[in-house]
Amino acid sequence: MPLHLLFWGCVWFFFYLFFSAGSQNNTFLLWFSSIISVITITTSYVFISNLVPNYLLTQKYWLFLLYTVYACIFTLFGVLLTILLGYVFFFNLEFQNIPTLIKSPSVISICVLFIITLVSGLKILIYNYRALDEKQNLKNKFLETQLQLKEQELKFLKMQIHPHFLFNTLNTLYGFTLKKADEAPDMILRLSNLLDYILYQVEKPLVLLSDEIQHIEDYIALEKMRFQQGLVVHFKKDLYQENLQIAPMLLLPFVENAFKHGNPIQGVLKIDLHLTTTETELVFTIHNSTKKQKESQKGIGLDNIQKRLTMLYHQNFQLQTQLRQNTFTAALIIPLKND
Structure with a gap:
């Protein structure tokens, strides 16, 4: 859990620094970075706790692709809604006052999806590492059992x-x-x-x-x-x-x-x-x-x-x-x- 908090804290700080270009509205940046972070965290945990283990790793690729499309739509909708709320409540419907990077939903979506992909990739790596470790442990136990059987057989033959x-x-x-x-x-x-x-x-x-x-x-x-x-x-x-x-x-x-x-x-x-x-x-x-x-x-x-x-x-x-x-x-x- 501490590592998770540290990681997501870094993600939030990344969003804050990246989208602060051309803006002095710190209140908006704090609010915007927090909302985008929540969207990223929510979608990431949907992937690592459900979609990746239940569909991707079990080779249900079509279902995984379908739910990935749904997740991307949710993410894009969240990004657009966040921009709209900022446009209404922080910039009084003055589009030119919105920071340059935040005007582009595609840039924000790419940043969010990059973080989601990174987290999902780490989940897959960890899963593969544990699977290999478990496989090696099972192999060692199997070899140990075989050795014990061989020792018993050898003792009998003696x-x-x-x-x-x-x-x-x-x-x-x-x-x-x-x-x-x-x-x-x-x-x-x-x-x-x-x-x-x-x-x-x-x-x-x-x-x-x-x-x-x-x-x-x-x-x-x-x-x-x-x-x-x-x-x-x-x-x-x-x-x-x-x-x-x-x-x-x-x-x-x-x-x-x-x-x-x-x-x-x-x-x-x-x-x-x-x-x-x-x-x-x-x-x-x-x-x-x-x-x-x-x-x-x-x-x-x-x-x-x-x-x-x-x-x-x-x-x-x-x-x-x-x-x-x-x-x-x-x-x-x-x-x-x-x-």
């Missing part, structure tokens, strides 16, 4: 260690406990460490590659206790340096998938893992024996891994799978981040 592993491990642990086997305490410790990693460390955006390797080895050790002589695993590591970081639970699902979908050949399940890192990338290859003849039978494990890799690295990774001669191979290449 947790994709199949329940059958825990069930089988607990069954094996139960059997060892009944036999009072020496392996039971070590099995409990490894399972505890693995569950801590799966449930809590998974919340971190990045973990040390060495931690992921340790939990892969714990996982393999637990499976070895369960399979006994029916499992042969080779895990070869060629690491560039120890402080490399990756997303948590990125490699372990490949190992879980190999155990879940692998099949023993002549009574032995064979799994070979090879992990290589350079200064810029990580290469992880895993082979497991299988009797399946269709690669489509690999299950949903790798599909979940594929989704998570896409969310983490977009297209900046390579994942290839191959089934050949009773061996299923998965090969992953990802970029690395250093401390």
Whole structure:
């Protein structure tokens, strides 16, 4: 409101100075500037509060044009009436005494319409600015919602260690406990460490590659206790340096998938893992024996891994799978981040 009062005060002062040329009748100038200002203010608020928002901005152009014509007629009538009243009451019907600029209704109308157009233009600019701001806010909220959904989906995909592993491990642990086997305490410790990693460390955006390797080895050790002589695993590591970081639970699902979908050949399940890192990338290859003849039978494990890799690295990774001669191979290449 203060800005409105200041603006219209300036408009009134403009009218007073502009139309004072050739006139010393200050009383008339005060009266004339005030009446013209009232006409301008009235018409301007009709435009900015009704015609512009209800017709122009809603694309009702013909109605807006029609009402604009009506407003111009009202303005012109007000201007002519003001000149007539001044001619009668202030100049005693002596036309030659009227200031030069005020003798011309067109000049007065142009000044009034200029102010109305300026105010309406400001209204449109403000509306567009607010609309853009609201659009940006909605876009930000939409992106924020999408990010939250992606985070929830990513969290879910991180947790994709199949329940059958825990069930089988607990069954094996139960059997060892009944036999009072020496392996039971070590099995409990490894399972505890693995569950801590799966449930809590998974919340971190990045973990040390060495931690992921340790939990892969714990996982393999637990499976070895369960399979006994029916499992042969080779895990070869060629690491560039120890402080490399990756997303948590990125490699372990490949190992879980190999155990879940692998099949023993002549009574032995064979799994070979090879992990290589350079200064810029990580290469992880895993082979497991299988009797399946269709690669489509690999299950949903790798599909979940594929989704998570896409969310983490977009297209900046390579994942290839191959089934050949009773061996299923998965090969992953990802970029690395250093401390």
